Amino acid sequence: MFDGFTLEHVDLGRTGPETAERTVLRVRHGGSGPPVLLLHGHPRTHATWHRLAPLLAADHTVVCPDLRGYGQSSKPPTTADHAPYSKRAMARDCLALMRHLGHERFAVFGHDRGSCVAYRLALDAPDAVTRLAVGDCIPISEHLARCDERFARAWYHWFFFAVPDKPERAILADPAAWYGGSKEKMGAAAWEDYQRAIHDPATVRAMLEDYRAGPTVDRELEEADRAAGRRITCPVLVLWSERDDLGDLYPDIPGIWRGWADDVTAGTIDSGHHMAEEAPEQLAGALRTFLAAERAQTPGASRPAPVRHPRGAHGA
Template identity: 65%
Template sequence: MFDGFTDERVDVGEAVLRVRHGGDGPPVVLLHGHPRTGATWHRVAPLLVAAGFTVVCPDLRGYGASTAPPPRPDHGQASKRAMAGDVARVMEHLGHDTYAVAGHDRGSYVALRLALDRPDRVRALAVLDSVPISEHLARADARFARAYWHWFFFAQPDRPERAILADPLAWYSGLDPARLGAENHAEVAAAVQRPSVVRAMLEDYRAGLEVDRADEEADRAAGRRVACPTLALWSVHDDLEELHGDIPAIWRPWTTVLEWGRIDSGHHMAEDAPEQLAARLEDSWRSR
C-alpha cells in the first residue's frame, strides 16, 4: 500500500498521529471513518497522486496507529473540534497553508468541523456518506434507531468496551480481506484488537451525541455555513438516502456552494469504488 508515500508520526500536541503523504501538487487530506484507518484510502490516494495532487492520509486521533489523550467526563478529547485541530496542525507541519479535505463516515464530521472552524485553510470540502450529526439526530425515528442503533449503544459507559473486546474480530465480522485488500485488512484487524483503540473509537461516538451535537447546533443558531465549495456524495447501496430522503436539501443550509452525487458502491466507497470516487473528487477539486 501507498507505494512512494512517506509514512511518519506527527506530534500535534495532545496526540501523535500516523500520517501517510505523497505526491506533488495541490494538497488534499483524506479522513477515514469507523473502524477504519488511513489505509482505507490505499486505492484512492495513488489515483489522486497520479492526477497531480499531494495526498495526506492520517489516522484520526485514537484510531489505527495514532494516539489519543485519556477520556474526559465530557468526552471533549474525542470531539470533532479536537480532531479537526489535529488535522490542521498536521497540514501546517507538512507546509500546506490551504487544502481540500474529504471525510467519510466519522471522518466527514471532522472534515465539516475543520471547514467551519478554519475557513481560511479549507478551500474545498467533500462529505461522503453523511449528513451532520445534529441533522441525523433531529430525524431520529424508529427506522433510524434500527439502522443506527450502534450510535446509542456506543454512548453507554463500559458495556460497549466489554462487548467488543470479548471478541473484536467477531464484532467487526464485516472486515473482509477480499474487499479491503490484504494489507488494509491486516492493519484494521490489528487496530480493533487493541483496547486503547476500541476505547478511543467509542469516545468518538460519545462525543458525537454530546459536545459535537452542541457545537453543530451553535453553528446553526449563529448562521454559520461552510464558506468553500462542498461536494456531498453518498453510496447507492447504503441507507442514507432511504433514511433521510433528499440529502442535498439537508446540506444546503450548511453550505454556500453545493454539488452532489451518488457513488455506485456499498458504504465503504473508497474500497468498493475507488476509481469512481477518485474521479469525482478530482473533477470537483481540479478548479479549486
C-alpha cells in the same frame, strides 16, 4: 500499500485545550500538486485509502492520517464531557498536521466519521479549507433532530456506543465478528492494519469515545453554529453510497447540506458503505472533477456539473 508515499509519526505538540498531552498522528503522504487531506471513518485507519490515494496523487499532494483515537495515533484520556474526542479536537489535530507538512490551504475529503471531522474543520478554519467533500454523511445534529424508530433500528450503534463500558466488553469479546470486513475487498495489508486496530482495547475505547462525543459536545457545537448563523463558506461535494442506507433514510441529502452551505454539488457512488475500498476509480473521478474545478476556476467560469450516477438496489 501506498507506493511512493512517506509513512511517519508526527508529534504535533498540544493542539488544543481539550487535553494537556502532546498529540502524535500516524500519517502517510505523497504525490505532488495542490494538497488534499483524506479522513477515514469508523473503525478504519488511513489504510482504507490505499487504492484511492495513489489515483489522486497523480496531480495532488495526498495526506492520509489516522485520526485521533484511531489506528496508531494518540489516544488521550477522556473527560466527562468527551471533549478530547470532539470533532473540534480532531479537526485541530488535522489543521496542525497540514501546517506541519507546509500546507496552509488545502481541500479535505472525509468519509463516515471522518466527514464529521472534515466539515468541523471547514467550519472552524474557513481560511484553510478550500474545498470540502463528504461521503456517507449528514451533520450529527441533523441525524439527531430527525431521529425516529427507523433511524434507531438502522443506526442503533450510535446509541449503544454512547453507553459507558458495555460496548467495549461486547466488541472485544470478538472484534472480528462485531466489525466484520473482508480481506479480499480491503486488500491483505489494509486488512491486517485494520485487524490490529480493532483488537487493541485502547483503540476500541478511543473509537467509542468518538461516538460518545457525538450527541454531547459535537451536537452542542453544531447547534451553537446554527444559532450564530455560521455556515461552510467553501464549495461542498456531497457523495453517498448507492448500496448503503443513507439515501433511504434521507431522500433529500443535498437539501440537508444546503442548510449548512451555499455551494453544494451532490452525487452517488455505486458501492456499499466503504466506497474508497469498493469503488476507488469512480470515487477518484468524482473527487478529481470537484478538485480540478478549483484549479481551473476563473472569473465568470461556470460551476462543475453534478456528479450523478444511476441509483442501484440498496443492500443491508
